[in-house]
Amino acid sequence: MGITKRAFGKSMEGREVFLYEITNKNQVTLTVSDFGATWVHMLVPDKTGGKRDVVLGYDSAEGYHTNPNHFGAVIGRNGNRIGKAKFTIDGKDYQLAVNDNQNNLHSGPNWYRTRVWDVKEVNQEKNSVTFEIFSPDGDQGFPGNFTGSVTYELTEENQVVLHYQGSADADTIVNMTNHSYFNLAGQEAGAEAMLNHVVQIHASEYTPVCDAEAIPTGELATVKGTPMDFTEPKTIGQDVEADFQQLIFGGGYDHNYALCYEKGEVKEAAKVVCKESGIVMKVFTDLPGMQFYIGNFIDNEPGKGGHVYEKRSGFCMETQYYPDACNQAAFQSSVLKKGEVYDTVTMYEFSVEAE
Numbered sequence: 001m002g003i004t005k006r007a008f009g010k011s012m013e014g015r016e017v018f019l020y021e022i023t024n025k026n027q028v029t030l031t032v033s034d035f036g037a038t039w040v041h042m043l044v045p046d047k048t049g050g051k052r053d054v055v056l057g058y059d060s061a062e063g064y065h066t067n068p069n070h071f072g073a074v075i076g077r078n079g080n081r082i083g084k085a086k087f088t089i090d091g092k093d094y095q096l097a098v099n100d101n102q103n104n105l106h107s108g109p110n111w112y113r114t115r116v117w118d119v120k121e122v123n124q125e126k127n128s129v130t131f132e133i134f135s136p137d138g139d140q141g142f143p144g145n146f147t148g149s150v151t152y153e154l155t156e157e158n159q160v161v162l163h164y165q166g167s168a169d170a171d172t173i174v175n176m177t178n179h180s181y182f183n184l185a186g187q188e189a190g191a192e193a194m195l196n197h198v199v200q201i202h203a204s205e206y207t208p209v210c211d212a213e214a215i216p217t218g219e220l221a222t223v224k225g226t227p228m229d230f231t232e233p234k235t236i237g238q239d240v241e242a243d244f245q246q247l248i249f250g251g252g253y254d255h256n257y258a259l260c261y262e263k264g265e266v267k268e269a270a271k272v273v274c275k276e277s278g279i280v281m282k283v284f285t286d287l288p289g290m291q292f293y294i295g296n297f298i299d300n301e302p303g304k305g306g307h308v309y310e311k312r313s314g315f316c317m318e319t320q321y322y323p324d325a326c327n328q329a330a331f332q333s334s335v336l337k338k339g340e341v342y343d344t345v346t347m348y349e350f351s352v353e354a355e
Contacts, residue, residue, distance in 0.1 A: 001023060001024060001127075002022075002124055002127070003020055003022050003122055003124055003129065004021045005019070005021075005122075006018065006019050006021070007019075008035065008061045009060040010061060011061065011115075011116045012065050012114055013116075015116055017035040017061045018033065019031050019033050019040060020033070020119075020129045021041075022152070022154045023127075023154075024127060024154050024155065024158065025156055026045070026156070027045075028045070028154065028158045028350065029042075029154075030042055030152060030154045030160055031043075032129060032131075034116055034118075034119050034131055035061045035064055035114075036064060036072075036073055036113035036117070037113075037131040037133070037150050038064055038072040038074070039152070039180045040072055041053050041055065041057070042054050042055045042160070042180075042182075044350045045352060046277040046278050046279055047277065047278025047352050047354060048278075052187075052277060052279065053304070054182055054183060054186065054187060054279065054281075054350075055071075055180050056072075056181040056183065056187050056304070056313060056314045057072050057303060058071065058304060059304050059305065063302075064113070064114075065114065067113065067114075069295070069297070069301060070106060070111075070113060070179040071180070071181055072178075072179065072181075073106075073112070073113035073178070073180075074113065074131075074176065074177075074178055074179075075106045075113070075176060075177050075178070075318075076133070076135070076148055076174070076175075076176045077107050077135060077146060077172065077175070077176070078104075078106070078142075078173050078174070078175045079106055079318060079320050080105070080106065080175070080256070080291060080320055080323040080324075081100060081103045081104065081105050081213075081215055081324055082103060082323075082326060082327065083103055083215040083324045084327075085097060085099075085102070085104035087173065089143065089171050089172070089173075089326075089335060092143075094141055094142065095141055096141040096142075097109055097110070100213075101212075102213065103215060104141075108140075112133060112135075117132060117133050118131065118132045118133070119132075120132045126153055127153060127154045128151050128152060128153035128154070128161075129152050130150070130151040131149060131151075132148070133147070133149070134146075134147050137169075137170065142172050142173055143170045143171065143172050144168035144170030144171065144338070145170070146168040146336075147166060147167060147168075148164065148166035148176065148342070149165050150162055150163065150176070150178075157349065158350045158351060159348070159349045160347065160348045161346075161347045162178055162346045162347070162348075163344075164342065164345075164346075165342060166336070166341070167336075167339070167340065167341050167342065168336055169339075170338050171337050173334050173335060173336070174334065174336040174342045175320055175321045175325065175334040176342075177319055177320045178318065178319075178346070179316060179318060180316065181295055181298075181313070181314030181315065182272070182281060182314055182315055182317075183197075183274075183313060183314045183315070184197060184272060184280075185197075185274050186277070187303065187304055187307070187314070188304070189313075190309075190310060190313050191312035191313055193274070193276060194236065194294070194295070194313060194314060195235065195236050195294075195312060196235055196236075196274070196276070197236050197272050197273065197274050198233045198234065199235070199236055199271070199315075200230055200231070200232065200233040200272075201230035201257050201269065201270045201292060202231070202260055202268060202270065203223065203230075203231070203257035203259050203260070203269075203290070204222060204223060204224065204231060204258075205220040205222055205223060205257075205258040206220070206221060206223055206255050206257045207220060207221075207255065207256045207258060207289070207331075208246055209249055209250070211249055212249045212250075214254060214323070215323065215324050216256065216323050216324055216331075218329075218331070220258050223257075227239035227240070227247055228247075228253075228255065230257075233271070233273070236253070236294060240252050251297070252312065253293065253294045254291070254292075254294070254296060255291070255292060256291050256292075256320070256322050257289065257290050257291075258322070259287070259290055264286060265286060266285060266286045266345055267284060267285070268282055268283070268284050269284060269290050269317070269319065270282070270283040270290065270292075270317055271283075272315075273353060278354065279350065279352060279353075280352065280353045281348055281349065281350055282348070282349040282351075283319070283346070283348055283349075284345075284346065284347040284349065285319035285346040285347070286344055287319045287321065287346065288322065288332050289319070289320045289321060289323075290318065290319050291316065291317070291320060291323070292315070292316070294314075294316075295311065295313055295314050295315060295316070296311060296312060297311070298310060298312065298313055298314070299311065
């Protein structure tokens, strides 16, 4: 029980960075770093009582310098894609870097995940660590001076609570998320194990994309009768190779699901079960969307413990405002107004399900 701190290597500028290891009474351990406010380890018990690390990542900070798949990263100011890498606020046009086809993805290439965040609080009583970042006006192309934070808390119920907060001195875009990849058979278990995970997503609609560039069409489409349907539990692999245009565009699942949403309410978004390990993960959020992505573009990536991550070695459940929400009138806006507070919670809950 408690929080310990240890060296993790150096940032890209040569600054020493650290790991914060948070353990609860059940000996579940969450490890995060001030380098990128990154989620590095998640050690949870399996059905035999053994421990498995269920998040993909690297053994040192240096591994996260490149991190092409955004393992464990907190994404900001805006997660997911912005079409044509531009948007308009209050009649003024803003141009972002083009880093994904014609679009902007995850606000790169000047990522929040490659910056050292300030450690604002280490709360032993709450078993939480709060990281803060200051993003000046014009940073990544966004307007306004923005101060944002993420608090990682590990509860005694084995819940990892991510609490995002922020404010800006001008209207801007804020849509923060966490890009952790999970494999409930263990981070080293690979694609076969991941595809056998049983998933349920509490969403009857999703946002289809125009083409392989993955910008939404602006409509909500029913999942019923399509391979996109996870309203009833099924394995990830059951329909992933179906001859369905949306799956072909994404090379597999890489889509935003429209969650049952009521402003201010934290609701269950998804449940994932690994029958081999017995480990269960539930996702809760107060956000309207969740990107379900199954690592279609992971390519021979050297990871923890000498393991090499291949295509579909892990899945992401990134809670969010819908992709390109700043350009899509039908979507809930991702604009944070001057003086308003950005305040959102996402929770990942781990348990064991006996056979």
